[in-house]
Amino acid sequence: MEYTRRQLKSVLYGLAVADALGVPYEFKMRGAFHCGTMVGHGTHDQPAGTWSDDTAMALATLDSLLDHDGDVDSDDLLHRYRDWLYDGEYTPDNSVFDVGGTCLWPSAPVGGLSGERDNGNGSLMRIAPAAFFDISDDDIRRISAVTHAHPMSCEACVLYVHVLRHLLDGVPARDAVAQEYGRIWENPEDEISSSGFVRHTLEASLWCLTTTENYKDCVLRAVNLGGDTDTTACVAGALAGAAYGFEAIPRDWVETLRGSTQLDAMAERYRL
Secondary structure (H helix, E strand, C coil), rough: CCCCHHHHHHHHHHHHHHHHHHHCCCCCCCCCCCCCCCEEEHHHHHHCCCCCCHHHHHHHHHHHHHHHCCCCCHHHHHHHHHHHHHHHCCCCCCCCCCCCCCHHHCCCCCCEECCCCCCCCHHHCCCCCCHHHHCHHHHHHHHHCCCCCHHHHHHHHHHHHHHHHHHHCCCCCCHHHHHCCCHHHHHHHHHHCCEEEHHHHHHHHHHHHHHHCHHHHHHHHHHCCCHHHHHHHHHHHHHHHHHHCCCHHHHHHHHHHHCCHHHHHHHHHHHC
């Protein structure tokens, strides 16, 4: 596979901008609010353009893969997730908020949680960088398993990376999704859940991508589903970034994003 720095930048900004859009509305019920643009404060009282643990852990994943030439080093991934959790690395201002329960597992000295109830979306939200490296499905599962080791979470990550690679290869959104998951766009909105359960996040992100025709509409639809707004939008935003490119992300949202120099620096290190 041969992808470009520009494509990586599109995905990084795609997920980070969408994450920041969703942060102020997290946990709010569908229909109780309306997101139409980038704002601040809200649920976590953060300035506009602040990304959450979703983007921070995706950057930690990418940093490890870049430093190891695309090889998956579970110990190094664990170390970098701890750097985020304890020291605020990969955040806009070295502060951590909104940490998912299973993502606290980097504090433990063993592998990720593997129970049926440990299938939050915390590995799915950080897996997008894996699409840019020549790694196997088993490697993708290993990245997930650092925190989320149940097969459901691991397989969700594998499927998502496959869809993302199809999009990066220029496959139209509905064709890319249909190859891996089916015709999710035919489901009505009331059948789409947006909780923190990994299967819900995967389905919601694929649905938002395939029921819209541009980046802006995709990520706003994801946020307005309510519930786990930042993660649903982040996961959908990476897909939309791959599908539509960096230029499709609204310029004012890009300019409002805090910490964007980190994204640029990561993209510049790709394929040096």
